[in-house]
Amino acid sequence: MASQLAKPPTRDEADQNSNPSIVPGASLLLALRLASRPILLIGGGLVASQRLYFLLESDAHITLISPSPLNPSIQHRIDDPSTSSQITWLNRPYIGRKDEVKVSDFDLVMTAIDDNDLSKEVCDLCREEKVMVNVADIPPQCDFYFGAQLRRGPLQILISTGGMGPRAGAMIRDIVLEALPPNIEEAVEGVGLLRADLRKRAPGVGGKLGQERMDWMKETCDVWGLAKMEKFRDQELRNNILDQGWDNRTIIGPKELNLVGQSWYKHFSDLISSDWSSGLGGFGFGVAVTSVGILLVFRYRR
Ligand SMILES: C[C@@]1(CC(=O)O)C2=NC(=C\c3[nH]c(c(CCC(=O)O)c3CC(=O)O)Cc3[nH]c(c(CC(=O)O)c3CCC(=O)O)/C=C3\N/C(=C\2)[C@@H](CCC(=O)O)[C@]3(C)CC(=O)O)/[C@H]1CCC(=O)O
Numbered sequence: 001m002a003s004q005l006a007k008p009p010t011r012d013e014a015d016q017n018s019n020p021s022i023v024p025g026a027s028l029l030l031a032l033r034l035a036s037r038p039i040l041l042i043g044g045g046l047v048a049s050q051r052l053y054f055l056l057e058s059d060a061h062i063t064l065i066s067p068s069p070l071n072p073s074i075q076h077r078i079d080d081p082s083t084s085s086q087i088t089w090l091n092r093p094y095i096g097r098k099d100e101v102k103v104s105d106f107d108l109v110m111t112a113i114d115d116n117d118l119s120k121e122v123c124d125l126c127r128e129e130k131v132m133v134n135v136a137d138i139p140p141q142c143d144f145y146f147g148a149q150l151r152r153g154p155l156q157i158l159i160s161t162g163g164m165g166p167r168a169g170a171m172i173r174d175i176v177l178e179a180l181p182p183n184i185e186e187a188v189e190g191v192g193l194l195r196a197d198l199r200k201r202a203p204g205v206g207g208k209l210g211q212e213r214m215d216w217m218k219e220t221c222d223v224w225g226l227a228k229m230e231k232f233r234d235q236e237l238r239n240n241i242l243d244q245g246w247d248n249r250t251i252i253g254p255k256e257l258n259l260v261g262q263s264w265y266k267h268f269s270d271l272i273s274s275d276w277s278s279g280l281g282g283f284g285f286g287v288a289v290t291s292v293g294i295l296l297v298f299r300y301r302r
């Protein structure tokens with residue numbers, strides 16, 4: 001039988017009283033923000049090159065210890081001026097406890113070496129110093145696991161099988177990739193821009209304003225839906241729903257947008273073409289908007 005979905009309490013009162021049972025054994029899935037943080041990577045083969053790739057994308061600073069020759073992809077990142085400043089390469093083997101490089105100077109430690117005894121020593125050292133460690137391929141020596149990843153700009157998804165089957169994880173990742181709508185990256189970017197503009201109008205943390213901001217954002221997301229959120233990338237449209245919506249503490253969905261005096265035709269045609277579900281219904285709505293628009297344009301001209 002399938003186990004339950006993870007469902008922590010929400011603001012919904014019914015949810016708060018349901019107290020679903022705790023199913024132990026999960027990993028805590030987090031999105032680590034590592035910009036400029038010191039990470040120690042030991043090893044210079046293929047697996048280390050994969051670790052390095054993800055660390056570079058997260059803007060970390062990596063101290064890499066491994067004798068040459070390195071995996072060509074690692075050598076490339078060290079030579080490439082766009083990434084070289086993020087890497088300090090020590091061209092020598094790591095020697096464990098007696099090494100002058102101390103694990104306690106790092107936020108995370110990763111090893112990808114073909115030496116099990118040394119890997120175990122690194123793991124022991126890290127646990128003594130309470131530094132989180134990943135020893136590639138040796139689950140008992142991992143405080144965190146890697147997973148199959150996909151990235152579409154700001155959107156990141158990680159599939160973990162809890163160590164059961166990394167290959168299966170990669171296959172599940174490919175299913176997710178196939179299922180994602182084509183404009184998902186633009187949708188996430190759009191909502192990010194709207195949130196940033198909203199914060200400029202309503203700055204600060206917490207309090208009544210913070211709650212209003214969150215409620216408005218939640219409802220605006222719900223009424224626009226993922227399919228149309230890419231429209232938020234348009235500055236004029238964002239101004240519109242903030243002027244008419246946020247400033248009046250009301251929700252402006254695609255249907256309520258007052259497009260008069262704006263480049264309304266562009267918005268109108270975009271809205272129709274991007275709606276994944278509406279066909280003729282959208283056309284009907286479009287005709288209505290056009291008629292109202294024309295009527296109002298006439299009124300303005302008088
Ligand atoms: C997801 C991915 C991320 C990455 O490493 O970047 C990843 N392994 C990947 C591939 C892969 N690894 C292995 C194979 C060969 C086929 C096979 O054995 O299945 C393949 C397939 C291939 O190469 O295609 C061998 C292997 N791996 C581990 C063991 C030990 C064990 O299971 O006991 C053994 C057996 C060693 C042996 O038999 O001697 C252990 C771990 N591997 C993990 C992650 C963590 C759990 C992830 C999870 O919870 O799902 C964990 C626990 C620790 C860690 O290393 O973090 C990456 C795919 C990314 C992608 O394709 O996008």
Ligand SMILES: NC(=O)c1ccc[n+]([C@@H]2O[C@H](COP(=O)([O-])OP(=O)(O)OC[C@H]3O[C@@H](n4cnc5c(N)ncnc54)[C@H](O)[C@@H]3O)[C@@H](O)[C@H]2O)c1
Binds near residue numbers: 043069095
């Ligand atoms: N989790 C995964 O996805 C996964 C997949 C395949 C293999 N692995 C495991 O990861 C490890 C590395 O795999 P690989 O394919 O990159 O191996 P590899 O043999 O290509 O690379 C090993 C690297 O470690 C370096 N090295 C060895 N001793 C060192 C030391 N004392 N100090 C610094 N560097 C040292 C070597 O110079 C080499 O660059 C292996 O143990 C392998 O079993 C993990």
